[in-house]
Amino acid sequence: MAESTSLAPLEDRAVLADRVFDAVRRAILSLELEPGTPLVERELAQRFGVSKSPVRDALQRLAGEGLVSQSPHRGVTVIEIDEKLAVQIFQLREVLEEMAVRLATPVLTDADFADARALLERARGAIEQQELAQAAECNRAFHSLFCRCSQNQPLEEALSRLQDRVRIISVLSWRQRPSMLVEHAQHVEILQAALARDRRRAGRLMRDHIRTFRLGLKQFFVGASGSASSPH
Missing domain, CATH: 1.10.10.10 (Winged helix-like DNA-binding domain superfamily/Winged helix DNA-binding domain)
Structure with a gap:
């Protein structure tokens, strides 16, 4: 040997x-x-x-x-993610993911659209079963699809470095503020705009989607702070 x-x-x-x-x-x-x-x-x-x-x-x-x-x-x-860091991460996502959707929308293929629909179906099932980690993973894959199809490697790399922390923030927030169905409906609307090849509308919807979640983070952190300080 x-x-x-x-x-x-x-x-x-x-x-x-x-x-x-x-x-x-x-x-x-x-x-x-x-x-x-x-x-x-x-x-x-x-x-x-x-x-x-x-x-x-x-x-x-x-x-x-x-x-x-x-x-x-x-x-x-x-890692413990405080309100300041969470807000900064989502502010950066607003800019980068709007750009990713605008770049990706004209070049998305039928296979890409089929993948996006399948992800939304799995996400809906996970939400209905209250499987938050699985719902977050489906959401991550949905957002990543646009990043990957943007054909902009630096953009994809920058967003990839944020995604794990985004997932943690999302699941923690959903525990306090279960907004999953609202966000799922927003994903459907984004996909519909992309299907229509309306990159400006799709990009704007993605930016508004992320901004809405960011604005709700304050409610989450206030609730989390209250839970931590309440007697057991």
């Missing part, structure tokens, strides 16, 4: 780090790990049956994705 190369341990560590990264990321996005939850290397290593090195690598990647924060005093914790 051929001897292992000197690179094999590095490859193994990378594979393990990928697995830890994927598992922790899924737990964060589904809110199985709530914002502010401490992520201790030793505990995660025991949970996944690995050494601390791939866990450390995974946590560094998660920090780069904006999903965890690192502090000398608190260690590594799941």
Whole structure:
């Protein structure tokens, strides 16, 4: 049998780090790990049956994705998104996603429209079943479809870096302010405008859709603050 190369341990560590990264990321996005939850290397290593090195690598990647924060005093914790950051993220989305829809609408294919319809159907089913994480994933895919079809790589990359935090904000907000059906109806209207190849209307509807959610965030943060301060 051929001897292992000197690179094999590095490859193994990378594979393990990928697995830890994927598992922790899924737990964060589904809110199985709530914002502010401490992520201790030793505990995660025991949970996944690995050494601390791939866990450390995974946590560094998660920090780069904006999903965890690192502090000398608190260690590594799941990202806590305050009102200021949430508003800034959605302000940026208003500009970028309006542009994405305007660029994508003239070039969307029949297959793209079929994919969009299927996503809206799955989202509606998830909303009716109160499966918030699944509804958020369908919404993410719907928005990402326009970004991908914009054929503008820097735009797609910029929006991609926001999407995980957008999903967390959406699910947290829906717990306090269940606006999913309103947003689903807005998605339908955006798709109808795109089907008509009216890129200006489709872009404006996307901007208004994101702005409406942003303006509702204040209500969410006020409610969340009240819940946190109320006696148990």
